Amino acid sequence: MSGNIELTDQAKKACADAMFKALSDTFVLYLKTHNFHWNVxxxxxxxxxxxxxxxxxxxxxxxxxxxxxxxxxGQPVDGTTASFKNAAEIKETDARPAAKDMLKELVADNETAVRTIRAAFSTVDEAGDEASADLLTDRLSYHEKQIWMMKSLLEA
Structure with missing residues (x-):
């Protein structure tokens, strides 16, 4: 039970759904990044x-x-790999790309995460869900910094 956080049930559901998309992208990006860490x-x-x-x-x-x-x-989290893969815009790769291609893929994936977060931010902002907006703002800054850092490596 979630108590009164001054959001309607419909707003809480919409915010949770938007957050789940961001969570799903984060999960797939986590797996992909860890895979690249092992195989670079x-x-x-x-x-x-x-x-x-x-x-x-x-x-x-x-x-x-x-x-x-x-x-x-107030929403459950369907924490299965299948649910994350279905909801995520970021896709896994079966390949073991060269290091430079790993960077390129992760740049593109972090850009996808930024788009997902911006869409989620729009939803939570409209609902007045400041707590979710704060979390998403932190994530947006993180992904934008990672994009910059990896693009800088690609210029070398």
């Missing part, structure tokens, strides 16, 4: 191995915050 090779191995580790650890910690926000909105 080449001259940039050390720096990319560490970068990917920092990224997947941040993504992992964020999953719990996002899921708990959905629960605070």
């Amino acid at each position: 090779v080449g001259p940039q191995f050390v720096s990319l191995h560490k970068l990917f580790e920092d990224q997947y650890q941040d993504l992992w910690n964020t999953l719990d915050e996002m899921a708990e926000r959905i629960r605070a909105l």
Whole structure:
């Protein structure tokens, strides 16, 4: 039971659904980044191995915050891999791309996460859900910084 947080049941459901999309993208991005961390090779191995580790650890910690926000909105979280994959815009890869291609994929995936977060932000902002908006704002800043950092590596 979620108590009175001054949002209608319809608004809480809409916000939770928007947050679930962001959670799903985060989950798939976490898996992909961790996979790339394990499989990166080449001259940039050390720096990319560490970068990917920092990224997947941040993504992992964020999953719990996002899921708990959905629960605070009074909605269950369907935490199955299948539900995340179905809701996510970010897609897994079966390939083991070269390091530069890993970076390119992760740039594109973080850009997808930004689009998902912006759409979710629009929903929670319209509902007046400041707590979800705050979480999404933090995530937006994070992904934009990661995009900048990875694009900088690609310019080298």
